[in-house]
Every structure is written in structure tokens, then in C-alpha cells.
Amino acid sequence: MLKNRIIPCLDVKNGRVVKGINFVDLVDAGDPVEQAKIYDQQGADELCFLDITASNENRSIILNTVKKTAEKCFMPLTVGGGVRTLEDIRNLLLAGADKVSINTAAVNNKNLVKESAEKFGSQCIVVAVDAKKIKENKWEIFTHGGRKSTGIDALKFAEKMEKMGAGEILLTSMDRDGTKRGYDLDLTKKVSNLVNIPVIASGGVGSLDHLHQGIKIGKANAVLAASIFHFGEFSIQDAKKYLDSKGIPVRI
Amino acid sequence: MSITVIDYGSGNLKSAAKALETAANNINLTSKILVTSDPKKIKQSDKIILPGQGSFRDCYLGIKKISGLSEALNEFVLEKKKPILGICVGMQLFAKTGYESEETKGFGWIDAEVRKINNMNKKLKLPHMGWNEIELKKDCFLFSNIKNKSHVYFIHSYEFKTKQKDCVVATTNYGNSIIVSVVKGNIFGTQFHPEKSQKNGLVILENFLKWKL
Numbered sequence: 001m002l003k004n005r006i007i008p009c010l011d012v013k014n015g016r017v018v019k020g021i022n023f024v025d026l027v028d029a030g031d032p033v034e035q036a037k038i039y040d041q042q043g044a045d046e047l048c049f050l051d052i053t054a055s056n057e058n059r060s061i062i063l064n065t066v067k068k069t070a071e072k073c074f075m076p077l078t079v080g081g082g083v084r085t086l087e088d089i090r091n092l093l094l095a096g097a098d099k100v101s102i103n104t105a106a107v108n109n110k111n112l113v114k115e116s117a118e119k120f121g122s123q124c125i126v127v128a129v130d131a132k133k134i135k136e137n138k139w140e141i142f143t144h145g146g147r148k149s150t151g152i153d154a155l156k157f158a159e160k161m162e163k164m165g166a167g168e169i170l171l172t173s174m175d176r177d178g179t180k181r182g183y184d185l186d187l188t189k190k191v192s193n194l195v196n197i198p199v200i201a202s203g204g205v206g207s208l209d210h211l212h213q214g215i216k217i218g219k220a221n222a223v224l225a226a227s228i229f230h231f232g233e234f235s236i237q238d239a240k241k242y243l244d245s246k247g248i249p250v251r252i
Numbered sequence: 253m254s255i256t257v258i259d260y261g262s263g264n265l266k267s268a269a270k271a272l273e274t275a276a277n278n279i280n281l282t283s284k285i286l287v288t289s290d291p292k293k294i295k296q297s298d299k300i301i302l303p304g305q306g307s308f309r310d311c312y313l314g315i316k317k318i319s320g321l322s323e324a325l326n327e328f329v330l331e332k333k334k335p336i337l338g339i340c341v342g343m344q345l346f347a348k349t350g351y352e353s354e355e356t357k358g359f360g361w362i363d364a365e366v367r368k369i370n371n372m373n374k375k376l377k378l379p380h381m382g383w384n385e386i387e388l389k390k391d392c393f394l395f396s397n398i399k400n401k402s403h404v405y406f407i408h409s410y411e412f413k414t415k416q417k418d419c420v421v422a423t424t425n426y427g428n429s430i431i432v433s434v435v436k437g438n439i440f441g442t443q444f445h446p447e448k449s450q451k452n453g454l455v456i457l458e459n460f461l462k463w464k465l
């Protein structure tokens with residue numbers, strides 16, 4: 001049976017790990033390669049690096065981080081942040097990323113997802129959907145790390161990205177990110193039911209039961225969290241044991 | 253031992269090369285690992301890895317585009333009968349025909365075809381992505397020290413189908429039973445990614461390095 005995945009995410013800035021509260025007030029806390037090795041040993045199902053300020057800054061540092069991580073960790077690695085061109089995707093794949101997550105550029109350049117899926121295969125193209133609730137049952141896409149509204153409906157966008165060739169959706173609630181109040185379960189469930197590609201729930205995890213809710217209520221195929229793992233509150237094993245005790249299929 | 257990872261512009265070759273290097277170190281094997289598409293170097297290798305990402309068609313055309321590569325692979329596998337490991341689409345290319353985007357010929361080393369996974373009326377998401385258990389179908393040296401129902405990492409939407417049941421060494425369950433590893437003489441394939449399957453994957457790569465025909 002296919003297991004639900006637990007994905008620790010490291011937000012990386014200038015080669016260092018940070019975790020933002022609503023994407024501001026960054027707290028510096030460690031070397032991403034060392035942190036990745038710990039998650040690997042703990043049995044994380046995948047790793048995710050998000051280069052959070054990469055839209056504006058030098059990109060070469062993250063390539064080096066990816067390269068060093070891929071040399072030590074023999075597990076799937078997704079990298080996102082500041083991915084704008086086919087060349088960016090190619091460089092990340094060559095550095096050792098297995099999947100590349102596209103956010104702002106998927107909104108601004110309609111063909112990037114299509115072209116990259118054709119060139120590198122859908123299996124390595126993740127579209128990061130950053131959504132904010134604007135009214136009941138209505139979510140809008142935000143780009144540039146949540147700073148810029150687009151007026152685009154999040155559900156329609158997710159569906160369109162699937163058609164364009166995305167292999168997976170990384171769905172982040174911008175309302176919940178950094179709040180520790182749990183995933184936006186309505187949003188997660190709506191997107192998961194709508195698309196026929198895997199959905200990763202993201203944004204807002206503050207307890208192990210939030211992971212459980214993301215899978216059970218939100219119908220996500222994978223759950224992503226940053227700070228609860230990063231600051232040592234819980235290990236990956238703690239999360240898996242908890243989910244197992246709730247009857248959720250996980251790899252132990 | 254000289255091992256070549258075939259480079260024809262497909263995906264993440266660094267991980268495969270690094271995982272092989274680690275596997276070789278684990279078993280104290282002195283190895284030289286090359287990542288190349290040079291037919292001459294392939295001919296001199298003891299074992300080769302054929303990776304593959306993207307579509308069956310793109311991968312096969314990618315190989316065909318490199319002068320002398322498919323001839324070198326055929327010679328290595330069919331005439332010299334030296335060990336090859338095909339990973340993911342690399343394994344799928346062993347088949348006679350693939351049906352991804354349009355009908356495409358494969359190497360035909362195994363009488364098989366590659367078809368889209370049945371998503372059971374959209375009950376199952378595709379790609380089949382993540383960790384799934386493998387069911388070992390028979391004793392096979394390449395799965396030494398791997399327990400039945402071990403987890404390995406998958407990411408694919410198409411499956412390998414063959415009537416040559418004697419080749420099938422492992423399956424997994426995703427709606428239906430899916431063939432995830434085949435062995436035929438010197439030919440070994442895994443639909444899953446050993447280079448991404450943490451400890452279990454490294455053990456399988458160690459077995460491939462130790463494999464004697």
C-alpha cells in the first residue's frame with residue numbers, strides 16, 4: 001500500500017536555514033545540509049528546500065546546498081524558490097534535486113510548467129500554490145512569498161496546472177503559514193478532491209494532530225511541516241508513530 | 253570494478269553515481285564510477301546503470317540521438333552479456349514497446365510493453381509517487397538482505413507489463429499488482445529508485461555490485 005508522506009521543509013536563505021512567521025521576522029537556525037542529514041536518519045519520506053528570498057537574490061548558493069545534500073542523503077529532494085526558467089530547473093536537477101517547485105513563475109509565465117514538464121517530465125515538476133482565503137469558499141493565489149495578490153482563483157489554477165503537466169501540487173495556506181493553527185483543511189480538501197495528482201498540504205502545522213487532520217480531513221497525500229521538526233519539538237518518528245496510532249498508513 | 257552510469261540527458265544522474273559510490277564503499281569494493289555516453293567507455297565497463305526520467309519516448313529518442321550509444325548498449329547486454337541495471341524508465345526501455353504519448357519501440361530485451369497505470373476511475377492519483385511495499389516473488393540474489401514488504405521509493409505513471417512471468421522478481425500494489433523488478437540473465441531492472449530509497453536502496457545497489465553471473 002502506498003504510504004502517506006511526511007515531508008520536513010527547510011526554508012533556506014543565503015545557505016542558512018530560517019523559519020519565518022508569515023514570511024517575515026526570520027530566525028536564523030542552522031546549516032541545511034546538517035539538518036537534512038538528521039531528517040534522513042529519522043526516516044523522513046522526502047526533503048524540501050525552499051529558497052525563500054531567491055526571487056531577489058543570488059541563486060548559486062542554493063545549488064551548492066543541494067549538491068552537498070544530494071551527496072549525503074539518498075532520498076527524494078524537492079527544491080523551490082526563485083525558479084523562473086528552464087535553465088533554473090535544469091541547474092537544480094543537475095545539482096541533485098529530484099523535483100523542482102515552481103511558484104511565481106507558474107503564474108507569470110503560462111508556458112513554463114508545460115514546457116518544463118515536456119522537457120524534464122511531469123514527475124519532477126511541482127507547482128507551489130500559495131493561497132489566501134478571500135471569502136467563504138474562495139481562495140486567491142499570491143506570489144512573491146505571499147506579498148503579491150494576483151486575482152487568480154486557487155482552485156481553477158490548481159486544475160489548470162495539472163492540465164499543463166504538473167506532477168504534484170504543493171498547497172500552502174498563506175493565512176495559516178507560521179501560525180501553528182493547523183492547515184486550512186477546507187482548501188486542502190477542495191484541491192485534493194479536484195485534481196488527480198498528489199497534493200502536499202502545507203502551512204500552519206503546530207501539533208502532530210494537524211498532520212493527521214491534513215491527511216484524514218484534508219485528503220492530502222503528503223504533509224509538509226517546518227518549525228515543529230526544525231526546532232526539535234517533534235522528531236519525524238514521533239510524527240509517524242502518532243499517525244500510525246490514528247490508523248494513517250505511514251512508512252515506519 | 254568499472255561502472256558506468258549512462259548519460260543521455262535524462263534527469264538526476266548525480267544521485268545514482270553517488271549512491272553507487274557509497275554502496276561500493278560499504279562493501280569495500282574498489283570501483284571507478286563514470287557518468288558518460290561514450291560508447292567506447294561503455295564497452296570497457298564491467299557493469300552499467302541505465303537511468304531514465306521523463307517519458308519513455310523522450311528517453312528512447314534521447315539514446316538514439318547519441319551516435320553509437322544504442323549499438324553499444326545492445327552489444328553490452330546481448331553479446332557480452334554483462335550486467336545492466338535499468339532504473340525507472342531505464343527498466344521500462346527493456347520492453348519491446350512503450351505507449352507513453354505515442355507508440356515507441358524500446359530495446360526489446362524482454363518481451364514486454366509499457367502502459368499507463370489504471371487509475372481505477374480516478375480513485376488513484378498519478379503519478380504513483382512515494383513509498384510503497386514490495387512483494388518478493390522469488391529468491392533472487394539482487395534482493396539479498398531485503399525483507400519481503402520492504403519500502404522503496406516510486407515515482408511513475410506507466411507500468412511494465414510482461415507475460416514472461418519468470419522474469420518478475422518483485423511487485424507492488426497500487427490498485428492492481430504492478431511489476432516493479434525484473435531479472436533476465438544479465439538484465440536487472442527496478443521501477444523504483446534504489447538511489448532514493450535510503451538504506452534499502454543502498455543494499456540493492458550493493459547486491460548489484462556483488463552480482464556475479
